[in-house]
Amino acid sequence: MSSTTLPSFVRLANDIAVQFAHRPVEEAASEIAGHVRAFWDPRMRRDLYAFVERGDEGLEPAAVRAVEILRGA
């Protein structure tokens, strides 16, 4: 999927993920999850969860892991 056709919340999650790309995935995922939890409206989080459930093509691996952390919290 082209980055320009991804839903805005997926692009934003990816934008967050690349900021932490220099960190190990687990650390990056924890940072991403913390950020999303603190700043995203619940409906955006739900949209992100649903996107991952449908298959996570186009979403950065650390962001996928962040979703797992968020859903497990």
Next chain:
Amino acid sequence: MSLLKEPDYGTPQREGAATVEVTIDGMAVAVPPGTSVMRAAKHAGVDIPKLCATDSLEAFGSCRLCVVEIDGARGTPASCTTPVAPGMVVRTQTEKVAKLRRGVMELYISDHPLDCLTCSANGDCELQDMAGVTGLREVRYGSGVDAGANHMDLLKDTSNPYFDFEPSKCIACSRCVRACDEVQGTLALTIEGRGFDSKVSPGGTDFLSSECVSCGACVQACPTATLQEKSVVELGMPTRSVITTCAYCGVGCSFKAEMRGDELVRMVPYKDGGANEGHSCVKGRFAFGYASHPDRVMSPMVRDSIADEWRQVSWEEAIGFTARRLLEIQAEHGTGSIGAITSSRCTNEEVYVVQKMVRAAFGNNNVDTCARVCHSPTGYGLKQTFGTSAGTQDFKSVAKADVIMVIGANPTDGHPVFASRMKRRLRQGAKLIVVDPRRIDLVRSPHIEADFHLQLAPSTNVAVVNAMSHVIVTEGLADRAFVEERCEGFEEWEAFISRPEHSPEAVESITGVPAADLRAAARLYATAPNGAIYYGLGVTEHSQGSTMVMGMANLSMLTGNIGRDGVGVNPLRGQNNVQGSCDMGSFPHELPGYRHVSDESVRDIYNELWGVSLDDEPGLRIPNMFDSAIDGSFRALFVQGEDIAQSDPNTSHVHAALAALDLLVVQDLFVNETAKFAHVLLPGTSFLEKDGTFTNAERRINRVRPVMAPKTGKQEWQIVAEIAQAMGYPMHYDSAAQIMDEIALTTPTFAGVSFGYLDEVGSVQWPCNAAAPEGTPIMHADGFVRGKGRFVETTYVPTAERSNRKFPLILTTGRILSQYNVGAQTRRTANVAWHPEDVLELHPHDAEVRGIHDGDMVSLASRVGQTMLRAQIADRMPVGVCYTTFHHPVTGANVVTTDQSDWATNCPEYKVTAVQVAIATAKADARSERGELVAGQ
């Protein structure tokens, strides 16, 4: 209040303890060393006659009216240029000096028209006053044309839209010339000719064509009617003053609104204003005409559909309609289907009430503010690193800076009154580093030249700031004692920043900044006794805006440039109350005072006071509101004093979102672009009618006092409270002061603030509470708000907005001195004389290869839309980068900007848009919106 005439001490105040004791006309007085005899006399209660002296300017000693006798001194020295000395005995009223003064006055009056009764300055003329004070009873030489050679025939220059220059009334005291030099720093005026031919000149042309920036400093300094506001000529002298605060930029200047009855005659900068100390710019000083413009909406209007005509209705009907529709939409689509946007042009009290309406009456956190699209990264970045979402200094602090780094800001256009302070310091010898893709005026202007202009490629800020930190760390220039004592996270960060990929040489090909220049600039900043950073939207409005703010915070901590005068990290806020609107809990994740909605102890404060149970989840941010409107989950929006249809990026997306809403309520002065999508228009109040406070970029809370009753019959906070009431939530305030009392009661940083306290002290910088009862001019002095300053790793990530063959240029946007943001205010004033349309600055090379000449109409196209505007060939931008402003809806520059945004805050990346520019060929090139992003282009 009657007309306020502030005392004029004749010469500027000197710093230091009052250790020099002198006796003046028998009265003992002690003043700081370096104080003039004239000023010391004023402190002793003695007014010495003067014409060329005023306390905003250094002494000049030309008029010879202030002569005095000093025991033991020869002759009659000028008291303005004579400094006090210990034990000095001065006599200001002797027969000798009285005779001299009368002689001087005779000469002045012999070349001055004797039209006092019909003169526009009658009653406000220092020449007239001095004639009285010196006892002038006759002019032996005759007067006017009878006196021989004179200047009576010099023509009046009426070219400036706001003031006239009448040289026949000029006494050549040079106050205007010196004000332009010393106060404003533009040096547009000069004394032309010699001897009797000496005359004030705006550089040999008329005022409008000159380099004059119409700040009004010369008009204010003029002791006669030579430089006079047209409004005074037309309306006559004002009779009363009200101290209030400007409604334009984040400098937040204090003004005396000078009135005749209910009519505003002029705005005069207030000398005791903490932010401006008696200075002003063309907007605050003169551009207030929009407040009484015929375009203003005075009655509420309602319509069922945006295809319908507006219906004027009563306040009761408009408020009832709004409340009913909001409740209906919530009943059908859920609690989270409605929300509001607050405005940085409104007072703290107005903003507080809107966020309260959302949280308490709407029952959600869907409140955001226009700071989302300007300085939200400042809030995020400074909170992460320092612990609080605000700049660190007061404006005065710049006077102690030794190296000033201006990053992504254009103070002489965007924050002109602060720029004058900065230029004064630069003229005194402070070093200047400008980091900006555009060669702003500060890079080279009279008596100022930047030591380094790091002309980086747009979107590479983070690479530059990282490289500066890299140099400082690897060359051993860090202030390790400060870091050790005051900061945390340094070791990990040091390892990160020391990596070779952050070196200036490694990033040179990305940033376009020569490595040697970057290294030298980093060394200059790091080794300065005091290094200060000032920044603007050229930092924040990027996909890495928040990262850059943290990068600058890293830099300041690394060098120990935090916590004292002359240093710091200082956001130059765009609008007058950006700081305040953020302070007041306008963000969807934060309650007032930047406390997260998930904090139960904070929610409990409001739950108890408001009688509600607050939502503990963040709400929608503005871009999320637009997305949710389009997907159908967000159905109603209340917009306070913002024109999001013009100011927000990717206009087609915004328009689609607004058109999708079931209810759009706009509270504004005018039927703006956003109102075209609205169902309810609630007329707002101008700053002249508001009662409240603004908080400027230095956290200074200033009173906004009404100079007239609301033209619409209601204060804006009243309307919002009545909507909440009509929705079933009890909200009532008797006054704006009562709202501030509630803010103080619930927000620790505002605990000591009240209207009464502000009236007593003038203004105060938060935090203002038991720990800091007089406020906090400099933050983080003894420790950071978060305890220890936190170093944050700031990886440079290139923006996804790239140029390509189809869109080979990068567009960046900004604003100009005479206009303000979307221009709703300034376009309705005579300021259009300077900027009647937005133009596209294009590098000569980029113009030549496209066959574009200066003044040609060109099309400007991006991946999301296109518009048409006039080209201005200029080499301020590097090849491949073009620039425009967004003041005019006709152009609608945001038709082309995209919805790329900052990763942390969603602040749009206004500063980077890939575009193509071509000669406009036909109507097809006129403004159009593509509707959606075109994939793959």
